[in-house]
Amino acid sequence: MEFKYSAAPHLRQKLSTSGIMMHLTIGLLVVYAFGLYNAYRLGMDYLVNALILMATSIITALITEGLWALAHKENVIKYISHSFGWVTAIILTLMVPVNMEPYAIGVATFIAIFFAKLVFGGFGQNVFNPAAVGRAIIFASFAGSISADLVTTATPTQTIASSGWLLAGENLSSFLSDFGGIGGMLLGTYNGAIGETSTLLILLVGVYLAWREVIDWRVPVTYLGVIFLGSLVVGLSHGAGLEYAIFSIATGGAAFGAVFMLTDPVTNPNTRTGRIVFAVLAAIFTMLIHYMANLPEGVLYSILLANIFTPVIDKFFDGKQVLFEKKLLYSAIGSILVGVIAIGLMGLSLTPAESYRSINVPSGETMAIDGDYGDYKAELVSQDGNTYVISVRGFGLLDPDGVASSSGHTYSRNEFTITVDPDTQTITEFEFTTFGDTVGFGDECLEDNFLGQFIDTGLDGEVNCVSGATYTSESAIAAAKLALNGGVAYAKGGEIALSDDLSTYRAEVSDNGDGSYHVTVRGFGLVDPDGVASASGHTYSRNEFDITVSDGAIASIVFSTFGDTVGFGDKCQDQSYLDSYVGKTLDDSADLISAATYTSESVAAAAQAALSAAK
16 A cells, blocks of 8 residues: 655645635625725726626636636536636736726736646646736736726825835825825725725735634735834834835735735645745745835735745745744744845835825826926927927936935936828827836837827827826827927917017117128116116116028027026027027017017017018
C-alpha cells in the first residue's frame, strides 16, 4: 500500500467548499449592492451599466467554463457548480469603474477564467488569482475602454499619484476634502471601482467572513496593519500624521484586496505563519509600487507578485506546526516588523509636494474647446501652412536635478500636431505626437476614440474628457484651442479697425528707406522724470516698434521697446500676437488682448502709422 504524506496542516473545517463559496458570494453581493447605490447616485445610466457589467462578466465566466466542460466530456451543470466561476466574475466586476465598456470586462473575464484558471487545471489548481489577472488585463490593454457617455471623477489614488504619493499639512487637508475627508474615504462616497470604495462596509463583511471561518483573519489584519503602521511612520516623519496612515488603507482597493483576494485559499500559503509572511510581502509590494513606480494600482500588482512567492513560503514553513509554534510566532512578528520598517524607509526618500492642484473635477465630462486653459501654457512650436505643432504643459512631474524647482515642480510637456481647415475653421487632423504624462492613465488619451472627437470640431465645439485622465484630456483641448486660434495664445478682447482714429497715441514714424519703419507711440505707463506732473497733467511712456511693409500689408512687426505696465500690457510683446498682424492692410481689423486694451491699441496705432507711411 502506498502512503502519501504532506507536511501542510490538516485541519477540519465546519463549512464545506460550497458553503464557503456561498458565504463569500453573499459578502460580495453586499458590497456590490453599495456599488449599485453609488452608481445610482450618478444617474440611472450608471446603474444600468453596473448591472450590465456584472451580467456580462458572470455570463462570460459560465459560458467559458461550460464549453471547457463540454470539451472534456464532463457534466456541464456539475462542473460549473463546483468550479465557482461566478465568484471570479463578481470580484472582477467589483474591481472596475462603473463606466467601463461591457466588451472589455467580457474579454478580461474570459482571459481570467480560461488562461489564469482552467489551463492550470481548474478550481484549486491556479497559481495566480484569476480576478487579479483579469483586472491586470483591463489595466494593460483596455484602460481606454471607457464609455464616453458616462461621467465619473478622478479617484483619490490617481490624484495623489500625480503628486508623488505624499502630501502634508494644508495640501493633505485640501486633498482629503476633495473626497469628503477621512469620513468620506471610509464610507466610500467618492468615485472609484464599483466595489472598492467603502472601506468600512468591506471590513464589516470581512469580520463576518472571518467569524464564519470563510477567510483567515490573519491575512487582512496583517496586510492592512503593516501598511497602516508603515504609512504612519512615513506620515509622522513628513508632517502628514495619522490622516496619511488612515488614507493609505482606506483607498486604492486596499481593504477589498485584503478581504476578498489575498485570502484566496488557493493562491496563498497553507500555513498560518506562511500566510502572515505572504500578507507582509503583499503590503511591501503595494507601497513599493506606489512610492517607487508611482502607480495607483499597487494592490492589484502586489497580489500577483505575492502569488509568485506562495510555493517558496509553503516550502520554507513545511514541518510540524505545533512543535515549532513559538519559533513560528517569532517569525511572524519579525516579518511584520520588517514590513513596517521597509515601508518606513521607502517613504523617507519621498518629498512632500509643495503644492496641491485639485484635479477632482468631472473626468469624462464635456469640456468646451474655447474654455480657459491658461494653466496648460500652450505654445506654438512650429507652423507649416495650416498645420501646427503645439507643446502643452502635461501632468508628469519632472525633477532632473533631484530637487524641486523654485516654483515647486517642473512639469512634462505634451506635443500635438494639428491641421485646421481655414475655410471651415475646424480641425481636420489631430495627432498626439509626444506623450509626457502618467503612463496607464494619461496615455488613454492616445486612443482614437478620444482623438477622433476633435475632427470637424471648431472653437464652438465640445469634447468629452477621458475618465481618470482629465488633465491630459484638457491639455489636448488647450492645444486644439491654440491651433484653432491660428497659433495665437492670447485671450481676445475684441477687435479694432486699422482705419480707426488712433491719433491719441501720437505715432511718430522713421522711414528706413527699405520698406521698414521704426514707429514710436504713446504708451500707458506714467512718466514724471522731474518729480512733478507736466502742464498737461501727465507725461506718458512710449512704445517702440520695428515694422516692415510689403505691397501695402504688414510683413513683420517687432516690439522693440516696451514702456507699458508689466503684467498687463506686456502680453502684447508675445510674438504670436504680433504675428497676427502679418498680412493685414488698412482695410483690416486687428485683435485686442483682454486686460491689455490700451497697449493693444498702441500696437494697432503703430501698424496704422507704418501702413500709412508706406502709401
